[in-house]
Structures are given as C-alpha cells and as structure tokens.
Amino acid sequence: MTDTRTSALAVLRSLVGSDDAEFHEGQYEAIETLVDEHRRALVVQRTGWGKSAVYFVATLLLRRRGAGPTILVSPLLALMRDQVAAAARAGVRAVAINSANAHEWSQILESLRDDEVDILLVSPERLNNPAFRENQLPTLVSRAGLVVVDEAHCISDWGHDFRPDYRRLRDLVASLPPGVPVLATTATANSRVVADVAEQLAHPASGPGAGSVTELTEPVVTIRGPLARASLRLGVLRLPDSGSRLAWLLTNLSSLPGSGIIYALTVSAAEDTARLLREAGHAVHAYTGRTDTAEREALEGRLKNNEVKALVATSALGMGFDKPDLGFVLHLGAPSSPVAYYQQVGRAGRATANAEVLLLPGNEDEAIWSYFATASMPDERKAKAVIAELSDEPLSTPALEARVDLRRTPLELLLKVLDVDGAVRRVQGGWVSTGEPWSYDAERYARISAARVAEAQAMLDYERLGPGSTGCRMEFLQRALDDETAVPCGRCDNCAGPWYPNGIEEQAAVAATASLERVGVELEPRAQWPGGMERLGVPVRGNIAAGERMSAGRALARLTDLGWGGTLRELFAPGAVDAPASPALIAACVRVLAEWGWQERPVAVASVPSQRHPLLVESVARGLAGAGRLPYLGSVPIANGGPSGDPGGNSAYRLASVWERFAADGLDTPAGHPVLLVDDLADSRWTLTVVSRALRLGGASEVLPFVLALRA
Template identity: 60%
Template sequence: MTNSTDLLRDDAEHLLRELAGPDARLRDDQWVAIEALVVHRRRALVVQRTGWGKSAVYFISAKLLRRQGRGPTVIVSPLLALMRNQVAAAERAGVHAATINSGNVTEWAAIHERIAAGEVDVLLVSPERLNNPDFRDQVLPSLARDAGLVVVDEAHCVSDWGHDFRPDYRRIRTLVAELGDDIPVLATTATANDRVVADIAAQLGVGGSSDLGGRNDAGSGGTLVLRGGLDRPSLHLSVVRIDEPARRAAWLAQHLKDLPGSGIVYALTVTAARDLAALLTDHGYAVAAYTGQTEPTEREQLEADLLDNKVKALVATSALGMGFDKPDLGFVVHLGAPSSPISYYQQVGRAGRSTERAEVVLLPGPEDRRIWQWFASVAFPDEALVRRVIAALDTERPVSTPALEPRVDLTRSRLEMVLKVLDVDGAVKRVKGGWIATGQPWTYDEERYGRLEEARAAEQEAMLEYERTTECRMVFLRRQLDDPDLAAGGPGSDHTAGGPGSDHTAGGPGSDHTAGG
C-alpha cells in the first residue's frame, strides 16, 4: 500500500524533472532534506559541493509546502546573478517567484501587493533589504509570521570565519528568532569548514557541534546536518609560477586560446581586472572586465554573454563568484592568488560542473601578500575611528551616509562597512533619511578582531602552502574545508601527487612552471 510519504516523494521527483529535465532523479540526501523540511518542519544545514543540487531542495520544498496551504518561502540570497538564475529555474518548475533587490526598485510596490494577495510562492531577498526601513518594519514581520519556509543561501556569509562575511547577513538572526516553531529553516552553502559550520549553527540555530562530521539522524527531532564530499574530479588544478606581473599577463595572453570553451579570469583588484581585460582585448580576445563597479545592467549583459559563449572570458574580481551558474564553464584562471584556500575553492568551483575536464590555473605573484594585507587593513577600522562614527550621529536627527562621510574621514565603502557592523551590534540604526545613534553602550570587540586576524593569517599561509604543495591540490583544498569524505576514506581520498588535479610538467596550460618557465 502506498503511504503519504511515498506519494510526497513521487511529487518531489516530478517537480525535479520539471526543474532539471526528464532524466533527473533525486539524490538520497536531497530527499532526506526535503522530507525533513516539508514533513517534519525541521531546521537543517546542507553543506554540499557546487552543482550538487541545493537549490532543487528548497524550490521543491517550497512548492510542496504551498500545496499544503503554507505561506511563501523566503530565500535570503546574496548576489543578483544568483537571483536571476534562481527565478528562471523556479519558473520552469511552476514556482511563482519574485525578487526584491537594488536592481528592481520600481517593482517593489507591485511585488508587495502580490505577496499580500498570496500570488508569490518564493520571495528572494537580498540581505541588505532586511534592514531597509520600509521592508524591515512593514513587510518582514508578516513574512516571519506567515512564511512556509525560510532559506539562508550561501550561509557561510553569516559567519565571521566565512570567506565572504557580510554584516547584513547577521540580521537574519532576527528573522529566524521571530519565526514560529513550525516554520522550517534551511541553510545552504558549498564552502564551510568545521569552524564555519559551528558558527552558522550558533548564528541561525541550525545544526550543532555534534553534527560536524557528516550527516546526523533524519528523524523528526532536533536538527539535520547534511555534509557531503567536496571532490571535483573534473577540475584539473595547476600552478604557473612567474614572478614578474607583466610576464604573467603575457603568459595568459599567449595561452588563453588553448583553454577549453569560455571561462573566468580572476584578478585581485578592480584596476588589475580592467588592465588585464584591455591587454587581452589588444591581443584579439573577446573579453570584458566585470567588477563591483560594473553597473547592474551591464553585469547582467556580461553574464548572458558568457553563458552564451559570446566571450572567451570575463576578467573579474570576486564580484563574480557565488551564484553564477554556467555548468559547462571550461576554465578558471587566477592572476594573483586569493588570500584563502576556502575562497579559492569557491571560485574555481564555478568550472567543470557538466564537463569531463576543466582547467583551473593559478598564477600567483610575490605582490599577492601585500594586496592581502591591504584588504585586511581596511576590513574594519580601529576603535578610535569607529567611535568617531558613533559620535558624529544624533539620536534623533538622521544623517545620510554622504553627509557623514566627510565628518569621519572614511571612504564610502569603509564607512558603510562600519555602519553595518554597528547596526548589527545595536549601536546605530538605519532609518528613513539615514542613520541615527541608538545611545546604547557599545564595546569594541578587540578579542574577536584579534581572533579573526589570526585566522586570516593562517589562511594566507595555507594559500602559500597550496602554491608549493606536491600532493594532489584538490585533496589539499578539501582538507582545508574539513571534507568528511577525506576523514572517512571516501571517494577521492587516496589521490597521490600524480593523481587527478595534480600538476603536470608539459609546457602549455595546466603545467607547473617555475619563474623561468
């Protein structure tokens, strides 16, 4: 006799085929997650590699919950590129999705009306929107009361220890804390080591320290953690060692044509991305620069050009990372190393999701460490500067960010970071017209920032070790991410130095060059 759980799984399988094609089948752990959310209303943390199908879990769960009469699913998602891809995927599965972000301001009022009318199955929200005064005060309370499911995508962003920490993400704690007991919560990420998993658990109330090693009980009590292996056999990882920046760029100009398909070339700074894009264009390549300073409409067009293989590569900063989905991306090249192996794994994970082989090439330089140190120095100012920001604010009259900037002698980007952190800490508050001080006592958490500085230094040293290692580079990265399959002796745990992903000694792309190569 067929029971209700079997029927629910059949429905889930049908939705997956609508989402991903007629040959798609649910992974066992995808179903475990869906059942936990839809049937048992649990909180869950899913840490699985890029391409595993995390988005299928929450879209299918959202649709099944709506069929049960539950409210819309709220997905907090960090990048516009991710939102565009997800909305398109949702529509294929018959899920009515909408997004609220900085790129569609003129549509916000209509979307709010659709939500109120029950016409939206999934609402994708940028983390910054959580502290927009109108959204925070008028929309968020009803969502917290009526949501069918809350999803925190790219959940490592909530963690101080994550490679892409964002202060806005910590506001999700408030949303989750106000949810009813029967509203399930799903946190997902592809890049989280044990420390980040533990921090996500503390911030969001999902997961737990006893669950760090892999998968815990799938029954109806407690929380669920699903951690899978992070091996990516299609990625061929290599390092090209050339000390002089001009010669590194020249090497890339010579070999870019030999790399398969279309791909991404990462640079560490906006200036470097623009200069490299200009150089490659001069050499006849169809490339374009993609940075945090690129206008949203241009970003969308550039992403479409790469998806359609109209360009050989986008020369990008980390602004093009999470959320860009091109399964047949043929290569990822880094001209200059990121400061963390975890960040590096996240970026190279864009490649080779549906191909047998993709090239991943790192061209590090001696100046990388100096760039890392500069980014670290501007991450958060010292206590005196922070207190100057608090002192420049009134408790009643709002001050706009542009008006505050000259008073505190901070650049716009650094000032915005300080204000976001102070907002999360409760010392300032964003209101209509700008910012006010709350008057609440605030302590500079020197111990916390010291721990972060130590962790940052350790990750930088690990990145340098990655450049020097003679073992399989994928195994090295997976160890940095505390891959449970390595500890358990699972697939991909027995690579040798000459195994998949290791360096070769040929002369072309994917070879391991020295400074004289």
C-alpha cells in the same frame, strides 16, 4: 507523511525534465527535514550538487500543503538573476526585490498579496531598509512558509566572504512563527564556519519541556557531503613576473576548452588584462565592481551563450554564477585563502566531465591581501566616535562624515557592524543610537585576524605543492574545508604531472611588455566641496568656483596596476626610503606628458611640499621642467603651520586639515598662464585641490595636476 518521498521525487523529475532522475545523497534528507519535520537545516555541499533543487522541491511541496511563499535571502544580483531564471524553468514562480528593479516593487508586492509568488528573493541589505523593514517585512515573515539563506558562509565573520548585513538574519530567524522551517546552504564552509552558522540558526524549541536555557535551542540538522570536484583538473604555474603571466595568457588562451573566467585581484588588473587580450583579437571583457548593472547582466548572458572566450573578472563575479559547461577558470594572482579559491574555481565543470583550473600566482599577491585584510574589522576608537555622535535624532551618512574622520565606504561598513551589534539603527533619514551599551570585542577580532593570517599562509602552501610532493591539490582544498572524505584526485598536476603548456611566444612577450609599459591615468578634479564644512571651520559649500578649480590631470599609474603599479608600490611602501626618482621613472613621467593632449601647454612647473617624499617629488618636478624646458618655481609655500593630521581620512576632515595651509603669494606664478603641479600620490585629492586653488588665486589661468600614483 509517508508519501513525501514519492511526491518529492515526482517534483524533482518535473523540474529537471527527466523521468529517471534520482536524488543525490542528502537531498531528500534535507527536503524531509524541512517539509515533514519543519526543522532548520544547514546543507554544505559542493557546487553543482543541487542545493537549489532542495529549496525548489521543498517550496512546491510546502505550497501544496497551504504554506506561504518562501523568503530566499541571496547576496548578489547576478545570483538572484540566475535563481529567478532557474525557478522559472522549474515552474516555480520567483520574483526578486533589489536595488536594480525598484520600478517593479509595487507590482511584486501586489503579486505577493494575491498569493501569486512561490519564492521572494531579497538581499540581506534590503532587510534593513527602513521602509521595507517596517512596512513589508512583518507581513512577509508572518506568512512565510520557508526561509532560505543562500551562501550562508556570509553569516559568519570566520567565512571568506563575511558580510555584516548577513548577521541580521539571526533576528529574522528569531522572529519567525513556530514551525517555519529554515534552510541555509553553502559550498564553502569549514568546521568553524559550520558551527558558527548553525549556532545562529538555532531557534527556540516549541515542544513540551521548553523553558530552560539549554532547552531553548533545537539542534540544526547539518548535512555535509564530499566536496571533491571530479571534473576539475587543478594546476599551479609560477612565472617570474606580470609580463610573463600576461604573455602566457596571450599565447595559450585560445587552446583552453570552451569559455571561462579569468580572475584578477584588482579592478585595474582586470581592466588592463581584458584590454590587452582584446587588442590581440580575443573575445574578452572586464567584469568588476565598476561595471554597471545592465552591462553585468549582458556580459553574464554573453558568457553563458559562449559569445565570449572569457570574462576577466574580480570577485564581483563569483557566488552563484551558473554556467554548467564553464570550461576553465584561471587566476592571475591568488585569492587570500584556499576556501575563497575553492569557491571561485567551483564555477567550472559543474555539468562537464572535464574543466581546467590554473593558478598563476603573482609576487604582489601578499601585498594586495594585506591591503584588503582588515576591511571588515571595526576600529574601536572610530566605532566609539560614531556612537558618540548619534542620538535619537536621525543623522545621515554624509552628515556623519563631517563629524567622524572616516571615509564613506568604511563608515557605511562600520555602521552596518554597529547596527548588527545593536548599538545603532538605520531609520528613515539616517542613523540613530539605540542607547544600548557596546564594547569592542578585541579578543574576537584578534582571533579573526589570526585566522586570516593562517588562511593566507595556507594559500601559499597550496601554491608551493610541487610535483612529487606529498600533497594533491584537490585533497588540499578539501582538507582546508574540513572535508573528512579527502583523498588524492589523480588528476591535478601533482597527481598526474603538469597538464598545461608553459611555452610563451616571442610576439606575446613583446605585446605583454608593451602593455605593462603603458603610462597615464586620468585624474578627475574635484567639482564640489564636501557637506558640513562649516562645522569644521571651513567656509565653503556647494560647487567649487570655476576660477578656483584645478583641471583634469594625469597620474603615471594606479598603485594597483600590473605594470608601473609594482614600482610605485615599492616607492610608497611603509618604511621605504625617500630618494630622487630614477631616470626610468622620470622618462615614464615625460611620456605621460607627451601623450596628455592639453589645450594649452603649461609655462612653468610647481610642486606640492611633500611631507613623506620631498626628494622624490622635487626630482620629478625638476625632471619634467628640464624635459619641457620650463622654469621650476619650487614648492608651493606652506602657511599656518602646514597640513595637520595624516594623509587619507574622509573628504571633510582631509579638506579641513589642508585648508589655507598653502600660500602661492611667495611663488612667482605666471599670471594668465597654465602651471603644471607635481605631487607624489593622489588619494582624496583635497591637497591638490587646495594647492591648485591657491595657484589660481595667485594668477595661474589653469592648474594641471600630475602625480606619480593614484591610490585606486
């Protein structure tokens, strides 16, 4: 195909609307590998290099040669929206099948049947949807002209954003007809991830001599380029506490160029920061995993159109978000690895000469990293328990919750891991056992855990590169990604000196302090009993009777909050000594009650008998009773030996562990009046629910729960 380059260049120039456009180094080589050689390629190139141009051009050339549509596996709805929009601008007919557009699926499938689609975007989760996997996927695979795996580092559990569903792509690739090319792309993969992804993409050779084990795999063509981003000016500004960081942001946000993203480590931090900035007159909004799909799309559009100064986001706004002129990326708290940090800052300066990237690390960062560290690691005991409960008859996830003590989210994640490992399978109606043997790969998970620890230390090392040190920040990030072209950038605060202001206005400091001192988070009451409780010996089902429910309550703060969350994290840290609450803590709790706005004031205070913090809980209960001049009834008496097991667990098991373990008949409950119920930490809320039920059955007209902390 001697004219492939000429045709490819013509397509590229049409796509970008420029008659003098040329390929970046490596772009045509990738296209040639796919179109002429029908090989498999892994492209590791910096954000903004033009990875999408490779698969757009390759798709159009392959389609001209009679190939079927491209299947593009993409991890995020935001990324899909950008890719569909970019394809339309490029004259490529792209459509997406995902959870947000189910109403369009039948029309999309009809267009596929009529060969009116060039690229079909699907999520990795969709590949394991039973109906899609059984009814649509085989036909798509048989007709596919090209398979593209975007953000391919997600395939590898060594990657910073591993997703179990991505592992399923090994099976998709293995099922392709001979000669179908495959492209995997990412901007964030070190050598270990590259090797892992390449191994999973390798496929049976189709040429002469195939047959032996060593001959069954054809090497994947790996195209790596330099990862330096010349437009980015990196810096780290360490401030003493959350209040100082927020005050700096209030003082300096307006002076940052254009519009950008402010990353926070937790949902509550993002929401609290956005609220504070809005109250100060800044055009900002929070963007988190709690933001619904329609609002996310609207917020992305407003940022792209420069209608907001910034989105205060968690990692929910990350891979693939495409705003070429994004002027800055700030971090309030650091991600847990330099690779993850590089991925997020890569959103900035894609088509501008300059963009500012500043990290404001927090003292709480390491505690937050630790909290999320093992989220994707299967627990051997629980994995075997799940497998033991499954058979060839489908069992739904809620039904499994009544059989295995795992909460919904970690249970679903574990099922995905076991599915990818071949031990279980998702079918219509739930999950079944495959009957295949499964063993826990302890060595592998230990190595992954060790790698996570090393990455966290590397992030701390990045933060501590001070002026005059031997390290350039961009060079450090490149070396973390095993980029052999790494050299000093000449722009970061180490190479050229601090470029960012460090002043804080007094008014901003006052506003930040006031924001952090805010108290009070609503505590939602449980309204329904978990399913399957009869199996655990608890005779309840359906809605909780109105006369037995607790009312909506309050917490002082969430454990993840920027303000009081820090104090509470210390109180509830493993190994923390139980002690009475400080006067400042009691005063903050009194403020929550003063702002509560209940319909009828409680006439007495009771407390939950705490196993871990009895002194803390009793002191808070007595403090609130004294402040309100109310009688303290004492702790609700324990019955039948008290709660069994540890706090946490899923709803079914947690309810079973506390059911009928409290009796209010030994308490002088005021009949026909509300009672304030005090506890330390609300997690599943079943202890509060059961104790409140006992108080309601003992005569209280209403139970108003108050806790120091919400788990999330």
